[in-house]
Amino acid sequence: MKLATWNVNSLGVRLPQVLDWLAAHPVDVLALQELKLTDDKFPIDAFSAAGYCAAWFGQKTYNGVALLSRTPATDVVKNIPGFDDDMSRVITGTIDGVRVIGAYFPNGQEPGSDKFEYKMEWLSALRRWVKEELAQHPRLVLMGDYNITFDDADVWDPEGLCDTIHCTEEERYHLRALIALGLTDSHRLFAHPPKSFSWWDYRDFGFKRNRGLRIDHILVSNALKPLVASCEIDKTPRKNERPSDHAPVVVEIADQPAG
DNA sequence: ATGCCTCAGCTCCTGAGA
Numbered sequence: 001m002k003l004a005t006w007n008v009n010s011l012g013v014r015l016p017q018v019l020d021w022l023a024a025h026p027v028d029v030l031a032l033q034e035l036k037l038t039d040d041k042f043p044i045d046a047f048s049a050a051g052y053c054a055a056w057f058g059q060k061t062y063n064g065v066a067l068l069s070r071t072p073a074t075d076v077v078k079n080i081p082g083f084d085d086d087m088s089r090v091i092t093g094t095i096d097g098v099r100v101i102g103a104y105f106p107n108g109q110e111p112g113s114d115k116f117e118y119k120m121e122w123l124s125a126l127r128r129w130v131k132e133e134l135a136q137h138p139r140l141v142l143m144g145d146y147n148i149t150f151d152d153a154d155v156w157d158p159e160g161l162c163d164t165i166h167c168t169e170e171e172r173y174h175l176r177a178l179i180a181l182g183l184t185d186s187h188r189l190f191a192h193p194p195k196s197f198s199w200w201d202y203r204d205f206g207f208k209r210n211r212g213l214r215i216d217h218i219l220v221s222n223a224l225k226p227l228v229a230s231c232e233i234d235k236t237p238r239k240n241e242r243p244s245d246h247a248p249v250v251v252e253i254a255d256q257p258a259g
Numbered sequence: 260a261t262g263c264c265t266c267a268g269c270t271c272c273t274g275a276g277a
Contacts, residue, residue: 034276166277215277245264
């Protein structure tokens, strides 16, 4: 089973690239973030024609998330139950026996800002809810655009970006607290080249200079951890004309433990 | 550099992203 996450920065603009990518990488599940379109504009017909089911939770201009899957998602939940939020950031469903949470974490803009406070509250609410979901669904994947780096290895310029947004201790505390629930970063289960990133700034030739961050993550539960066969960042779509600023991340989960 | 790029929208500038 292959699952992937991709912040497409407007599905309206990126739909042809998503369809091309799915044709070349027929994953079982693809979580999308930053749809930037309302539910009535979601291109379900195009995905159906490509052989995918979808559950989606859109929003005008900002945010918006979806789960594409070969088999339909069941028990779909939108956003975080019990957390009042006017932004569409989370979509959860059960696919092929795996509880999949696709999430677009708040950006936070700047430490100390109102948006940063919202990010902290959202992270607390998410953790509370992921804990509940894990108790009910031992086979669980939490993936999406986290907008948080784990540590310096995820940052192109750790000194220059020290304590800036995505790199603060407060944000990383919340990320470690998610791990402490019994989740593992799939990426770190494998060796990768230094400076492996999932996002590069559009400005100043960020991608060409590999000035990026690793902020898109796929966390797996303890029950799935021994089954993770690979985890790769696909930089190819970042080389497209009019690319998203994020690259897809793909994880492969085997039926049986290796060896 | 309150910059650089990209996207959506009450669109020819602004807010937000990261």
